Amino acid sequence: MNHHILSVLVQNRPGVLARVAGLFARRDYNIFSLAVAPAENEGFSRITIVVDVDSAPLEQITKQLFKLIEVVKISELDPLRSVERELLLATVRVSPEQRGQVVELATIFEGKILAVGVEAITISLDGHPDKLDDFEELLAGYGIVELQRTGRVALPKLDKESRLRAVAHKGKAG
Amino acid sequence: MKLTGAQALIKSLEMEGVEVMFGLPGGCILPAYDPLLDSSIRHILVRHEQGAGHMAEGYAHVTGRPGVAMVTSGPAATNMVTPLCDAYMDSIPMVCITGQVSTTAIGTDAFQECDTVGITRSVTKHNELVMTAQNLPMAVRQSFRIATTGRPGPTLIDVPKDVLQNSMEWYWPTDAEVVDSLPGYRPNVKGHPRMIKEAAKLILASERPILYVGGGILKARAADALRELAEMTDIHVVTTLMARGAFPDDHPLCLGMPGMHGNATAITALQRSDLLITLGARFDDRITGKVSTFAPDAKVIHVDIDPAEQGKVRRPDVPIVGDCRLVIEELIRAIRDMEQSGTPRADTGAWKSRISGWREQFPLSYEASEPGEALKPQYCLEQLRDNAPEGTILVSGVGQHQMWSSQYWRFNEPYTWVNSGGLGTMGFSVPAAIGAKVGRPDRTVWAVDGDGCFQMTAQELVTASVERIPIKVAILNNSYLGMVRQWQEMFYDERYSEVYLSPELPDFVKWAEAMGCVGIRVDSPEEVQPAIDKANSIDDRPVVVDFRVDAREKVFPMVPAGMGNDDLILPDSQMPRKGALK
Incomplete structure (x- = not known):
């Protein structure tokens, strides 16, 4: 998927997520993934929104997002110049004979075995979303009982030319 | 000083300079109506909450001050949705206070409960559910600040009944505290100097310029500045439906209203222009007609305080985010400076005579009724x-x-x-x-x-x-x-x-x-x-x-929905010479 990553710094208050989501829903744009958690400074949260490039003309939505009173800063992260991570939890149906194969797969991908049952096993894996996609595909062969991914979070890479490209930033007053 | 939430609410409104409010009481807002009896604020009791909302809008339109409406929860709040949306679309400063069921009852489908902040989220510039009495003064101050600055619009404060009844220690937040409490709200009022210079250059070089002005001129109190700009540059002005009165109709440079039912000259002047100097207007579909055929040869200068209007419909050549009055004043200065340093002004003579020709040939007209016929x-x-x-x-x-x-x-x-x-x-x-x-x-x-x-x-x-x-x-x-x-x-x-x-x-x-x-x-x-x-x-x-009046009478000219402005329909008597709108 050719995607955009928006990193939106917001005041951490009730209703903010509904406002953000409403702007997308109203225009019938689908959010591919969404991750929200408190940011480094108190009273603020960072929302990481991944949208499909083709489905959403980003400029207008970014401007509309920026109009929200509680939105402080919006950065668009270039996927090529940012680090992206995601966490996956999966419970896979495995017979005792197949268990070894799945554990081996998990080891190759540097995943962790969280729980083992008689006919199932629960694995966690974090990493680049593409890596998670590959892992998920391989697991599918065994029969996935339940799978949950967190949606990606991202930060800009640390080298010089790939700093945050600030789309919009509300500076101090005056 | 200890006050109840209700007293603090009314006192906060007084502190904001509210002289009159429009409303109708009910269960959840009841506590606020008691201190109102002792207040300097005049309350006008409406017969339907929608009326209170539109009254607040009418008040705001003519005074420039925010209109205030206060109603109860549930059906009263839903009756307020139409005026809020109306005020949002037309950028009218308005503050609406709604009652809400007590904090302990929220979410239980209590009598006259509805999700007011949820329902009004997309029709307000901002809204807030205030959960403690102590926060009421700040919520009021924030609401007025947001409603009246930047691109104005409606705000709503939803106040649960027990919050009105609880006591609080009175305080009045300072301006600085209000600004600090809104770290994500920093409206940009001053236009970018380089863009203003760029705009001045385009204006002086244009042979077929038009000032396309919208309601933003009125919101920015910029009518005088606009007049100075128009007279100094000798450029004709079209005033959109929201801008009627922003430039005097009896002024020789005024062409009146463009758009779906605008007059032929105003419509055509936009169509044939080589430069739209767009001030506080938003390229509404009723103005542009079919966007792809709108003003095809025109470059666009777009001045608007709302950054999201830039490029929303028409990509501007020179976007300027700022308050119309401040930007026009800077623009006047920039044009003067350039002229004084010898930049020539393009000849607009041919353009002006084309406009005069259209005005002469295509005045607004209707057929007067013959004696005994229905009234027009x-x-x-x-x-x-x-x-x-x-x-x-x-x-x-x-x-x-x-x-x-x-x-x-x-x-x-x-x-x-x-x-x-x-x-x-x-x-x-x-x-x-x-x-x-x-x-x-x-x-x-x-x-x-x-x-x-x-x-x-x-x-x-x-x-x-x-x-x-x-x-x-x-x-x-x-x-x-x-x-x-x-x-x-x-x-x-x-x-x-x-x-x-x-x-x-x-x-x-x-x-x-x-x-x-x-x-x-x-x-x-x-x-x-x-x-x-x-x-x-x-x-x-x-x-x-x-x-x-005569039911057969129709509004002309008319640009049919979805058609381009060149497809306008004139009154029958003018159709044969439509070719002159070139």
Whole structure:
């Protein structure tokens, strides 16, 4: 998927997520993934929104997002110049004979075995979303009982030319 | 000082300078109505909450101050949705206070509970549910700041009943505290100097410039600055529906309204221009017609305080985010500087003579009625206009009568025209006129309404009578939903579907009288003038004049929906020379 990553710094208050989501829903744009958690400074949260490039003309939505009173800063992260991570939890149906194969797969991908049952096993894996996609595909062969991914979070890479490209930033007053 | 939340709320409104509010009490907002008895704020008791909202809008339109409405929870809050959306679309500063069920009952489907902040989220600039009495003063201050600065708009404060009853220690946040509490709200008012210079360069180089001005001029109190810019550059001005009055209609440079029912000259001047100097306007679909064919040869300078308007419809060559008044003043300076340093001004002579030619050949026109024929609505408006006392404020509903009002009135002063432009809210005019009259009691306020619109909110005339707010209402009564009828005639093969109201019902004169107004019925052209004279002479109660007008009359010119501005339909008498609109 050719995607955009928006990193939106917001005041951490009730209703903010509904406002953000409403702007997308109203225009019938689908959010591919969404991750929200408190940011480094108190009273603020960072929302990481991944949208499909083709489905959403980003400029207008970014401007509309920026109009929200509680939105402080919006950065668009270039996927090529940012680090992206995601966490996956999966419970896979495995017979005792197949268990070894799945554990081996998990080891190759540097995943962790969280729980083992008689006919199932629960694995966690974090990493680049593409890596998670590959892992998920391989697991599918065994029969996935339940799978949950967190949606990606991202930060800009640390080298010089790939700093945050600030789309919009509300500076101090005056 | 200990206060109840209710006392703190009313005191906060007083501190914000609120002199009047429009509302209707009910269960959850009850505590706030008690300290109101001891307050300096005048409260106007409406008959329906929607009326309170439109009154607040009308008040804000003519005074520039935020209109305030206060109602209870549930159905009262949902009745407020239409005025909030109306104010949002037309950028009207308005603060609405709604009651809410007690904090302990929220989310339990309690009596008269609804998710007010959820429902109004997309029709307000900002809204907030206040969960502690201590936060009320800050919430009020934030709401007023957000409603009145940047691009103005409606805000809403939802207050649970127990929050009104609880006690708090009174404090009044400082300006700095309010600004600090809104780290994500920093409206940009000063235009970028480089962009302003770029704009000045384009203006001096343009051979076919037009000032395309919208409601933003009025919000920015920029009418004087606009006039200076227009006169200094000698560039013609078109005023959109929301900007009527922002530039005087009797000024030689004024071309009037463009758009779907604009006049041929204003429409064509935009179409043929090589530079649209867009000030506080937003390329609304009613102005552009089919966007891909709109002003095809024009470069665009776009001045707007809302960054999201830049490039939303038409990609500007020079975007300037800022307050219209400040930007125009800078623009005037920049143009002067460039001229003084020898930058030549392009010759606009040929362009100006083309415009004069269009004006001569394509004036607004309608066929006057022959003796014995039905009364023409345009004639009624001309008579209302010619007999209106100096400074009269005109307030319209939505439909044919609104377009005729905008076309045939002469707006020579800002803030004398109030209408529902963006949302197109039928029923707007009666309550909005009441709000306007409350804001400007020194002015005559005429509401021009249709018979369809009038029946949506007429009950507020009871409010007007009881509160002694003597507005005047002219109903252009054609017994039809006239604009819909016009579309069905023109685009649906005269198949009239559900547009015929009734010539007999209601009896508008009796209805007016029942509401404490003077009612007058006018059937023929000879009765028009005496009825208007009588209406203008009454100042102790509202007056309703029921003008029985020709139902066949249509609004022209017209750019059919979805068509380009070059496809405009002129009155029959002008169609043969349409080719001259080149």
